Amino acid sequence: MKTIRSAMIASALAMAVAMPARAETKIEVLHHWVSESEVAALNTIRTALAAKGYGWQDSAVGGMSGGNMQQALRSRLAAGNPPGAMQFLGWEGIDWSNEGVMRDLNDLDKANNWEATIAPQVLPFVKNGDNLIAVPINMHRQNWVWANKAAFDKAGIQQPKTWAELIADGEKLRAAGIIPLAMGDEPWQIQVIFDALVSDVGGPDFYKRAMIDLDDDALSSDTMKQVFDTLRQVRGLVDDGFNGRDWAVATGMVINGEAAMQVMGDWAKGEFLAKGLKPGKDFMCFATPSETPSFQFIIDSFGMFKVKDAEVTKAQDALAEVVMDPKVQHDFNIIKGSIPARTDLSVDDFDDCAKLGFQERAEAIQNGAMLGAATHGFAAQPQFSAVFGDVAAQFFVNDMSSEDAVKMLVDGINNAR
Amino acid sequence: MTRKKPISDRVADWLPRLVMAPSLLVILVGVYLFIAWTGWISVSSSRMVPSYDFVGLEQYYRLWATPRWHIAVVNLFIFSSLFLLVTMGVGLVMAILLDQNIRAEGALRAVYLYPMALSFIVTGTAWKWILNPDLGVQKVVNSLGWEGFVFNWITQPTFAIYTIVIAAVWQSSGFAMAIFLAGLRGIDNSVIKAAQIEGATLPRIYASIIVPMLRPAFLSVIVLLSYIAIKNFDLVLAMTNGGPGNATEVPSTFMFQATFRRNQMGVGAASAMMMLMTVAAIIIPYLYSELKESRNGH
Numbered sequence: 001m002k003t004i005r006s007a008m009i010a011s012a013l014a015m016a017v018a019m020p021a022r023a024e025t026k027i028e029v030l031h032h033w034v035s036e037s038e039v040a041a042l043n044t045i046r047t048a049l050a051a052k053g054y055g056w057q058d059s060a061v062g063g064m065s066g067g068n069m070q071q072a073l074r075s076r077l078a079a080g081n082p083p084g085a086m087q088f089l090g091w092e093g094i095d096w097s098n099e100g101v102m103r104d105l106n107d108l109d110k111a112n113n114w115e116a117t118i119a120p121q122v123l124p125f126v127k128n129g130d131n132l133i134a135v136p137i138n139m140h141r142q143n144w145v146w147a148n149k150a151a152f153d154k155a156g157i158q159q160p161k162t163w164a165e166l167i168a169d170g171e172k173l174r175a176a177g178i179i180p181l182a183m184g185d186e187p188w189q190i191q192v193i194f195d196a197l198v199s200d201v202g203g204p205d206f207y208k209r210a211m212i213d214l215d216d217d218a219l220s221s222d223t224m225k226q227v228f229d230t231l232r233q234v235r236g237l238v239d240d241g242f243n244g245r246d247w248a249v250a251t252g253m254v255i256n257g258e259a260a261m262q263v264m265g266d267w268a269k270g271e272f273l274a275k276g277l278k279p280g281k282d283f284m285c286f287a288t289p290s291e292t293p294s295f296q297f298i299i300d301s302f303g304m305f306k307v308k309d310a311e312v313t314k315a316q317d318a319l320a321e322v323v324m325d326p327k328v329q330h331d332f333n334i335i336k337g338s339i340p341a342r343t344d345l346s347v348d349d350f351d352d353c354a355k356l357g358f359q360e361r362a363e364a365i366q367n368g369a370m371l372g373a374a375t376h377g378f379a380a381q382p383q384f385s386a387v388f389g390d391v392a393a394q395f396f397v398n399d400m401s402s403e404d405a406v407k408m409l410v411d412g413i414n415n416a417r
Numbered sequence: 418m419t420r421k422k423p424i425s426d427r428v429a430d431w432l433p434r435l436v437m438a439p440s441l442l443v444i445l446v447g448v449y450l451f452i453a454w455t456g457w458i459s460v461s462s463s464r465m466v467p468s469y470d471f472v473g474l475e476q477y478y479r480l481w482a483t484p485r486w487h488i489a490v491v492n493l494f495i496f497s498s499l500f501l502l503v504t505m506g507v508g509l510v511m512a513i514l515l516d517q518n519i520r521a522e523g524a525l526r527a528v529y530l531y532p533m534a535l536s537f538i539v540t541g542t543a544w545k546w547i548l549n550p551d552l553g554v555q556k557v558v559n560s561l562g563w564e565g566f567v568f569n570w571i572t573q574p575t576f577a578i579y580t581i582v583i584a585a586v587w588q589s590s591g592f593a594m595a596i597f598l599a600g601l602r603g604i605d606n607s608v609i610k611a612a613q614i615e616g617a618t619l620p621r622i623y624a625s626i627i628v629p630m631l632r633p634a635f636l637s638v639i640v641l642l643s644y645i646a647i648k649n650f651d652l653v654l655a656m657t658n659g660g661p662g663n664a665t666e667v668p669s670t671f672m673f674q675a676t677f678r679r680n681q682m683g684v685g686a687a688s689a690m691m692m693l694m695t696v697a698a699i700i701i702p703y704l705y706s707e708l709k710e711s712r713n714g715h
Contacts, residue, residue, distance in 0.1 A: 071677050074466070095465050095680070185572070185661040241551030243572045243661055383464070383679045390485055390663055397574045397661035408484060415482045416681070 090377020
């Protein structure tokens with residue numbers, strides 16, 4: 001009885017506390033950012049939104065890098081109760097807008113001239129026909145190499161300029177008792193390397209033909225075989241305990257010098273910085289080595305659903321303005337470890353890796369080496385890009401020949417068409 | 418209940434049906450309606466969201482042309498058969514041993530049953546570390562001096578599925594033991610005494626009399642374990658996440674991937690239907706024969 005009464009008092013108190021918050025309009029945002037730095041980065045958006053007089057109702061569905069969130073959204077839409085806004089990766093925003101559930105942000109776009117600030121290669125992911133349907137907040141680069149400087153010095157090696165050099169360096173690192181490459185066996189981690197190899201070995205145009213256009217000739221070409229051959233050599237750089245290893249654990253191995261390198265997107269940078277390591281001095285960051293370097297991008301964007309409540313629609317406008325606000329993009333990305341999606345901002349107070357990324361992005365936009373990262377859904381539609389991951393992962397852990405892998409790739413892509 | 422009032426009699430007649438009605442409704446909608454819906458989706462062209470057209474068996478062709486699905490099906494058969502056999506074997510032996518009037522039986526029973534109280538996620542994570550060659554068993558044995566000892570199944574695509582069997586057996590054999598133990602306790606002692614008077618040895622008594630008498634317990638264990646085997650999803654997710662590569666993919670992880678990660682809802686529905694048909698093909702004849710015989714027996 002006593003517990004019941006105190007529970008009632010507690011809930012009454014909780015309601016009293018919750019009541020005043022009802023007064024302002026809240027926009028519910030569905031996203032899958034749950035880690036500490038991600039939440040801290042989101043807070044910059046939340047604060048800016050509050051300054052405009054709107055509340056942020058957090059609807060975080062973590063897990064399966066967004067897979068669980070997609071499931072949650074489907075049931076919300078089926079029930080006719082979509083959230084106000086949602087974080088999108090890859091083609092998700094365009095796909096949902098094709099279903100007719102997204103509203104456009106064209107008026108805001110015209111008033112603020114947002115389109116000119118977004119890289120042209122990114123536009124296909126936020127613009128459906130003439131309609132701007134999502135606003136990009138950040139940009140990650142997927143094809144980075146993160147390296148431990150001390151490990152490189154110990155083995156007496158320099159930053160490799162090609163994959164052949166990187167693979168040859170593996171011998172020296174092994175001789176020095178260091179694991180050359182830290183990674184896990186999850187298909188996506190393997191695919192990150194595969195994506196890099198496709199454009200590093202075959203060039204950006206080959207990447208576009210194979211991973212985006214799904215061109216049969218490119219998929220079954222000798223170049224593709226060469227990509228798999230290189231991937232086989234990369235397998236030799238990895239230790240045996242790589243099963244079920246989380247990417248962050250692999251990053252930790254590079255941080256403590258157990259391993260020398262990791263190929264991973266720039267979300268790995270946060271792990272180095274959190275340990276107080278300095279770019280250039282303690283660790284190195286460089287693009288996956290190639291004579292034809294590329295910038296494989298990932299963006300997070302926020303799209304707005306059609307809702308009945310006019311107040312929420314206004315809140316959506318406010319949220320879009322906040323996301324595209326130069327200061328918010330700056331503050332958000334400093335915490336998140338990415339670079340602003342807007343290309344017209346200064347990144348002078350970012351760390352050296354971010355500056356390098358910002359500069360190489362500008363070059364990549366110029367010379368056509370700006371590529372959507374297939375692993376995270378920015379090349380072909382997911383049913384196709386997943387096939388690349390399947391084949392690369394099976395090839396990586398088995399004794400499959402490159403010929404068989406290419407055949408499996410072609411069959412798999414055709415089966416998914 | 419008083420017998421004098423006929424109305425209460427009528428209520429008593431209707432009560433079971435009234436009580437059962439809501440759950441029957443829930444099952445009809447929540448299970449059978451959605452089975453039908455999934456079946457419909459599996460013959461449609463659904464990709465990201467359901468679309469209600471008809472494309473025949475296209476999604477099934479697509480499904481069976483996917484190498485990953487073949488891996489998943491083979492894995493399901495390896496996993497389910499080994500899991501069922503080993504779990505029942507271990508559970509039965511433990512139950513028989515515990516049934517020998519030993520001391521501290523209650524405590525031991527709790528110890529063996531305890532893994533069942535853990536979620537598969539916990540089991541999977543723990544076994545992932547135990548089996549990791551750089552952290553777990555191999556490392557310990559190596560550091561004890563046996564340098565050449567190798568136990569790296571979890572990193573080997575051909576062996577990884579067996580490590581999942583190990584973890585699942587560890588989790589579930591205590592549960593099988595509990596059911597068998599209950600069955601053993603239900604056996605009349607006089608039967609055993611009669612056999613002993615006839616001069617039968619203890620192993621013989623168990624093999625020819627007691628284990629056959631456990632048939633209802635076997636039925637429960639098989640039904641419960643096979644559904645654990647087929648719905649196995651979280652254990653794979655926690656232990657190997659389908660890896661190395663796709664080596665430990667099972668139909669349930671395939672289905673989730675196709676439906677929610679790859680915009681292939683039709684293929685996902687087709688794989689779900691295949692799972693359902695597999696379960697039905699095994700369970701229905703078995704249930705039919707078992708239940709029919711027990712009805713005849715009464």
